[in-house]
């Protein structure tokens with residue numbers, strides 16, 4: 357538990373069982389509503405669904421929707437706030453059909469709506485929202501078609517709001533609304549001057565690429581008034597950025613927006629809706645701090661503070677309380693998905709003796725004596741000095757090798773002695789206050805090769821060094837015996853993970869067990885429900901993983917919505933190959949080989965069937981090949 361700090365980031369959804377397996381808790385605290393991830397993985401493998409697989413837990417999504425809605429409703433009640441709350445889920449955070457469908461299903465009782473950032477997303481939203489009390493907030497760049505769709509949504513009784521992101525959009529909205537004879541609900545997106553800290557916070561500040569500055573807000577109001585359309589202005593929107601770690605920034609942002617909102621009411625717009633955007637953060641590293649992968653507040657505090665700030669300003673400005681809309685995405689879907697991968701191989705960097713036999717024949721080599729002398733001098737006080745000397749003598753030997761004064765065997769012996777002493781320093785004094793010595797653990801660590809693609813399944817780890825909790829999902833009753841970094845199976849040296857959430861906070865190695873010969877060693881990557889699935893790409897043509905959903909209902913777990921990941925043929929067609937044509941090319945080539953007497957017709961048949969099986973296969977490493 358302490359090694360991986362599951363209780364700090366698991367948020368009550370994940371824990372370790374007495375038998376040393378990670379369990380996901382899907383309903384209440386009763387043991388019956390928890391299920392072991394290993395048992396799910398085994399069940400899937402028996403059904404022929406291979407790792408890597410992405411698991412989605414519907415009950416977690418249900419719980420997240422409840423949690424956010426109830427937190428706002430309580431904050432509203434406790435403060436005596438006169439308005440209400442409506443959430444909208446930003447489709448871009450995870451657009452997969454099953455995700456949007458489940459959000460609409462579980463969100464129905466709260467009139468939870470959707471936020472769209474493009475035409476395609478609006479097309480999804482219009483089909484999924486039936487509730488006249490839910491909103492579809494239309495953000496993003498809008499052409500006539502986008503605007504027409506939103507206006508026609510109003511005719512269907514769906515509450516669409518067209519949010520003006522750029523001054524030029526007003527003209528098109530007015531023109532299309534006149535042409536179709538449908539009055540729009542218009543919103544304005546303001547540029548907050550508040551710049552929040554964090555990874556994804558470029559949405560705030562003067563140079564933000566989205567929204568209207570104060571002058572532009574006034575220009576739009578004047579234009580609407582002039583065109584007799586000010587009565588359509590209903591909503592003010594702002595978005596400080598995603599994953600805002602510090603509650604201070606959220607409060608300041610809400611205050612600034614509430615003042616703008618009041619300004620618009622005073623200009624004579626009907627208003628009624630204040631949309632605070634996304635930004636509610638997830639505590640990925642479990643540190644409960646204002647570091648970029650965490651947050652220094654709870655959902656309750658977030659809701660209480662937003663309600664309080666808006667209420668205070670409304671009182672001062674003597675205006676009625678708006679309906680608060682929030683566009684939380686990450687906070688809704690992060691916990692929902694877990695990626696499971698099997699370890700395919702390990703590269704043990706230093707096992708305490710590597711190559712011992714090489715060494716002892718060569719003990720008389722003078723340079724080796726220098727290295728061995730360092731070992732005799734080693735103590736806590738001079739550990740860094742010894743490391744410096746070791747590096748010096750090793751370099752000396754490498755230079756002599758370049759000039760032919762040390763042969764390959766002698767060099768191998770020296771390297772062995774070097775690493776054995778470095779390992780000794782790390783073991784005995786690895787925790788002392790010296791950065792170079794602390795780094796030795798990483799330098800001596802193993803490489804574990806996981807059956808996954810970082811670029812496909814965890815793109816934010818590659819792009820912005822995001823941290824996700826990673827740990828073995830079984831064997832946790834025994835202490836891990838290795839320290840490792842994780843590599844994926846793309847042929848890209850960037851496809852590795854060497855930042856992990858551990859007992860020390862964040863470390864550059866992860867404690868893992870030595871895999872057993874006859875059993876898969878399975879790791880879970882947690883909290884991957886937001887942004888990762890569609891941002892992922894096809895590097896090395898590794899495609900979508902298998903996906904399966906798990907639901908707990910009336911005391912039973914069920915697997916459903918099993919989606920097979922991409923086959924090789926699928927990914928080839930994404931990059932414009934025609935699998936049929938490739939097959940024909942191989943058939944022709946094999947026929948030529950038969951004609952030239954290089955293979956028999958039977959061999960030709962086997963070659964073709966291996967090729968077509970390859971096309972049908974999973975893009976990831978397959979261990980148990982089907983006949």
Ligand code: PLP
Pocket residue numbers: 446449471495595597598599600633634635636683684685686687886
């Ligand atoms: N709303 C808008 C306009 C966004 O750009 C984003 C994402 O950055 C969100 C909502 C979702 O933010 P989050 O996932 O932090 O809730």
